[in-house]
Amino acid sequence: GGVTTIDPGFKNTGSCESAITFLDGEKGILRYRGYSIEELAEKADFLEVAFLLIFGELPTKEELLKFEQDIKEQSVVDDDVKKIVDAFPKSAHPMGVLSSLTSALTAFNPSSVNVDSEEDVYNTVCKIMGKFPVLVAWTMRKQKGLPLDYGDDSLGYVENILKMMFKKPNQEYTQNPILVNALDKLLILHADHEQNCSTSTVRIVGSSHAGLFASLSSGISALWGPLHGGANQAVLEMLEGIKEDGGDTKKYMAKAKDKQDPFRLMGFGHRVYKNFDPRAKIIKKAADEVLADLGIDDPVLDIAKGLAEEALSDPYFVDRKLYPNVDFYSGIIYRGMGIPTEMFTVMFALGRLPGWIAQWKEMRNRKEPIGRPRQIYIGENLRPFKSITER
Numbered sequence: 001g002g003v004t005t006i007d008p009g010f011k012n013t014g015s016c017e018s019a020i021t022f023l024d025g026e027k028g029i030l031r032y033r034g035y036s037i038e039e040l041a042e043k044a045d046f047l048e049v050a051f052l053l054i055f056g057e058l059p060t061k062e063e064l065l066k067f068e069q070d071i072k073e074q075s076v077v078d079d080d081v082k083k084i085v086d087a088f089p090k091s092a093h094p095m096g097v098l099s100s101l102t103s104a105l106t107a108f109n110p111s112s113v114n115v116d117s118e119e120d121v122y123n124t125v126c127k128i129m130g131k132f133p134v135l136v137a138w139t140m141r142k143q144k145g146l147p148l149d150y151g152d153d154s155l156g157y158v159e160n161i162l163k164m165m166f167k168k169p170n171q172e173y174t175q176n177p178i179l180v181n182a183l184d185k186l187l188i189l190h191a192d193h194e195q196n197c198s199t200s201t202v203r204i205v206g207s208s209h210a211g212l213f214a215s216l217s218s219g220i221s222a223l224w225g226p227l228h229g230g231a232n233q234a235v236l237e238m239l240e241g242i243k244e245d246g247g248d249t250k251k252y253m254a255k256a257k258d259k260q261d262p263f264r265l266m267g268f269g270h271r272v273y274k275n276f277d278p279r280a281k282i283i284k285k286a287a288d289e290v291l292a293d294l295g296i297d298d299p300v301l302d303i304a305k306g307l308a309e310e311a312l313s314d315p316y317f318v319d320r321k322l323y324p325n326v327d328f329y330s331g332i333i334y335r336g337m338g339i340p341t342e343m344f345t346v347m348f349a350l351g352r353l354p355g356w357i358a359q360w361k362e363m364r365n366r367k368e369p370i371g372r373p374r375q376i377y378i379g380e381n382l383r384p385f386k387s388i389t390e391r
């Protein structure tokens, strides 16, 4: 028989059992595999967290070294992929480019769809962990008209990402440890967030037994939207818009509260966090540190602070439990680092990669059935066909 109730947006529908991420939206708790996000952000690095999410335990020294080495070995992207990158117009949105390139990787690595053994899966995981940062860097470099290079094996995972993104031709590249540390933190904070829109997409696409890279490509498309990962770009564009309009935060607060006006305060509110977003707390501190260290005095940051203060004491936002989310502050750090606004959601994808992989792997290991929701039909009843001359 058919279903009699629906749950639009799955606000109250569980889709799976999962042992990866624990989230308590009322209390503002986020844990990966039982470890608190606060502790991980402070004490772990991104690759350790990736290993933890994907394989379930923190790696030993040897395991981490091996993982890092195996990733490096797999980090060469077929040179022909550069032709695909070149075929995009410079104006293409980086998320569209990244999703296409991730999907294209299947064509260049056909064995990546094998899941017959643990070893097959491990190799595919190392492949995507190695190649994805190259795709991210190429996506940005293409936009800036910079040559497409490969990474530097002597560097750590996150150091290498920054160098691949920013290295100029014929110039020495010097690492800024403050930026490396901030990016490491940002990636950790974004690494997983249980059954959000993009993760559910990865699981549902993967549930048809499409390969990992195809599933990830769909996840990237889901993340692109402004109600999800695209919010970090939207936040910055909103803040800049307010600045250009004279910096009147009160005017925009009023717009956000006006039900006739589609404007929303980007970076505010969350489907699950109804108290505070623990990631936002950590990231706000990191944003202050990075900007102070870089000596950046950004008027956009003052507007952000003003909005946050007003919203936190405004009954509209308080009653609806709308608090600044992770994306409210992440864009400010990315901007300080010199990352173009359109690349912000790509950086989110880079961080979310291990989470998507972990969730896909869990779904396959648990032999979950194909995802196939039901519906309540509200269309026409049976009607006779009218030939085109009668219409």
Ligand code: CMC
Binding pocket: 009, 193, 196, 226, 227, 228, 229, 231, 256, 257, 263, 264, 265, 266, 267, 268, 269, 270, 271, 272, 320, 322, 325, 326, 327
């Ligand atoms: N500005 C103004 N009003 C808002 C906002 C906002 N940012 N967010 C929610 N509301 C209002 C909404 O109008 C509704 O009011 P009412 O009850 O009077 O109709 C109420 O608050 C509940 O909102 P909802 O849209 O039903 O809540 P949701 O759980 O469906 O949406 C959300 C969650 C995050 C999509 C939404 O809060 C939003 O659009 N925020 C802005 C976009 C954003 O920052 N997204 C990033 C989310 S965090 C990163 C990630 O995980 O992707």
